[in-house]
Amino acid sequence: MRKRVIASAAATLGLLLVVPAAAADAGPGAPGIGDPYYPTYGNGGYDVTHYDLDLGYQPATDTLTGTATISATATQGLTSFDLDFALTVSKVTVDGRPAGFASSGEQELVVTPARPIPSGRHYTVAVTYSGVPSTVQRYGFTSWQRTPDGGVAANEPESAWWWFPSNDHPLDKATYDVNVRVPSGEQAISNGLLLSRRTKGGWTSYHWRQDAPQATYLATLAVGHFDITRGRTRTGVPVINAYSTDLKDPIAANARASVERTGEIIDFLSGYFGPYPFDAAGGYVPNVPTHFSLEAQTRVFYSPATFANVNTSVVAHELAHQWWGDSVSLERWSDIWLNEGFASYAQWLWSEHEDQGTPQQLAQQVYDAHPADDPFWTVEPGDPGPQNQFDDAVYDRGAVAIQALRDTIGDRAFLKLLKAWPAAHRHGNGTVAEFRRLAEQLSGKDLGGFFTTWLYTAAKPATFPAGS
Template sequence: MRKRLIASAATALGLLLAIPASAADAGPGAPGIGDPYYPTYGNGGYDVAHYDLGLNYQPATDTLKGTAVITATATQGLTSFDLDFALTVSKVTVDGRPAHFATSGEQELVVTPARALPRGHRFTVTVTYSGVPSTVQRYGFTSWQHTPDGGVAANEPESAWWWFPSNDHPLDKATYDVTVQVPSGDQAISNGLLLSQRTAAGWTTYHWRESEPQATYLATLAVGHFDITHSRTRTGIPVINAYSPDLGANEANAKASVERTAEIVDFLSGYFGPYPFESAGGYVPNVPSHFSLEEQTRVFYSPATFSKGVNTSVVAHELAHQWYGDDVSLERWSDIWLNEGFASYAQYLWSEHEGQGTPQELARQTYDAHPADDPFWTVKPGDPGPDKQFDDAVYDRGAVAIQALRDTIGDHAFLTLLKAWPAQHRYGNGTIADFQKLAERLSGQDLSGFFRTWLYTAAKPASFPAGPAVR
């Protein structure tokens, strides 16, 4: 009996020694990535490299079926990990082995692999799922719009949950293959380049690929009937635009605006540097929403954007995000000024190009339009809070702050800064603190007081830097 116990102990010790230390020390990945505004968004313990999505969508019933193959690397030993997702899951495997899965909270899919994953292990998780996205609500809303002839996934800061499982935070960017099967006669629009289109047995399959790192909220999908146009920028970047044929009175204005995409990309490249992606463009589906969104390479425009006439200003705004927001993504959602302030400032630049107000005039006009007791000034662009993250002040006060920065450090340093930021953080993430350091290095100035006043003080700055007065 004693010998058997000793043998058993030796065997157990041998097995323990055979387990990598990182697996022996494994634990569950965090159910959030650590964002102060959205503590449950994103997940800890792994880093995604690629999403390969195989989808089947039936517009008549708004039914989506999918298989997501996610390639990731464990950044710690993992006994379990979370994905953000809201549809119904039927099967999960990790490295080909069946895994246990359960839902938790509003959007957590908790996956427990058959074996713990050691730190540094590159693994594949496959999720099979289905659902009717427009009927699924999380936190009281849905990010999927069911249109008369299909469906659209577009929202910020979350939209992935309604069509694919993910690590849903800009800190974990990845590349994408999106293959969508739809009834023949329908079309599927997504990010990047269309690699193939084939029809068989009453279904058409579209394969889109985004080859550069992309945040999950910037991944988009639109199914329906579209008129598609093709053009190129001066540097040869293909531009793909798509329009619902049911835009009514907004159709002419939408096309007159969005068809200038190549021209506006060329213009903005002069300020922000080379366009960072393989394709550009946008789409205008038949939806009732009233916002537009900078989906990477394929901007989503609501038809309402063009209800009052041609609107190339919004096109300039969304295309500026391709550098400020998409190429260089925010590190946490409190850094939203890096996205919206600069996209709004691009509208100032485009206005000047079109022979209208100059950036100095438009910024001064906004500064003067809001008296000191206006609640407009109580929103801090550098940390607006989750409830004010998309407040007008983040956009407008944010753009005024950028012109004030330009007047403070001078044109040479400022124009160098506009290109240096996306060049320095290409396909990555950044913070306002990082941007301030770069601005200080390029200008040779201590800008701590400037940033404190313009971005972090809930009051109107006492003065606006000198510039030509608005006539």
């Protein structure tokens, strides 16, 4: 902060000459972070370090109120900057001073501070807001799911807009404090560790903390009535699981039989991927009609629909993401294979552990099940396009490609690779190109042709196993 001084006329003139020059170096932050699949997602000009969310939620009306205090550092001089958000904003301050704000496009909140923010300056923005998230649609959908006794925020690649303003892209990861007030008798579930639970005046406040960097889409919130269980992994990581009390058997029983193995599955996957990267683990199963699950960091969201039978395979998939997607996040959404291909391959590793088929056998089944003219092979896992980002081929063809890589470089290099990648990019980001370079380094092989064939060609590879 510039100190106020009494200066001579000459010095004052000098200051007047400096200020416009500094202001001239500042400009608006970009309304997108530069992702080719989602040009308006994320924002430019700053880097978020921490989100402190102070929320209140009334399940009876699905009304969410809150103030998000965001700590950030300007990466350029800023006359204005954008946040991604969809609810109604009533007040914004920057470093305690009132700031201008306006909505633009589908999810842009444009903030104009009272004075420009110099490049390199740490600053704090506080946004006060409210809304009924389930009624708010952007691009034709909502990522907030209403439940009989509350609500859930969980989706990919976007869900933050419906409950907190953010720089919504995995390139800008941050730590979180989530404070949620709900009517007594309701529970609030979020990421990380539960630091406190206090009841006063008919309301209960929950304070969750995620102290490892976390992408915005991996932040989750669930309010409702849950049965909560606690345990630990073999290395002492606390495991917190939650099950909606509305669930009925056999779904309820199957969900517990699956999710309660979280600690065991983490211990198993740690043998392949290295130490578990967070200080908390677990998952929750709310009463929602959706059919997808999501690797919310340390607190996986599971759809009840996945538990028509006991399904530890989906648990293995989502827990593998804690390494592949959460700790090591993609740099752009075209790198989705690094998330989904390896999480799907982890299911095959777990299948082998459970004596239900080896990765080689399962990969061969997928390869044989899809003839050359099947559209399955037209999706390129290394760059599937936004319309195919979550296509079955990204998961299954992507996993076959991983087995083919194992066949090509051999078990020794492959198993080293499975641990080296999460270790090298822990709590950061990575690209497919960087992964290829690491695979080449560990194997001593040129893998350019392999990656072109298996990840970037819209056709069935001629042979499998690779090189046969």
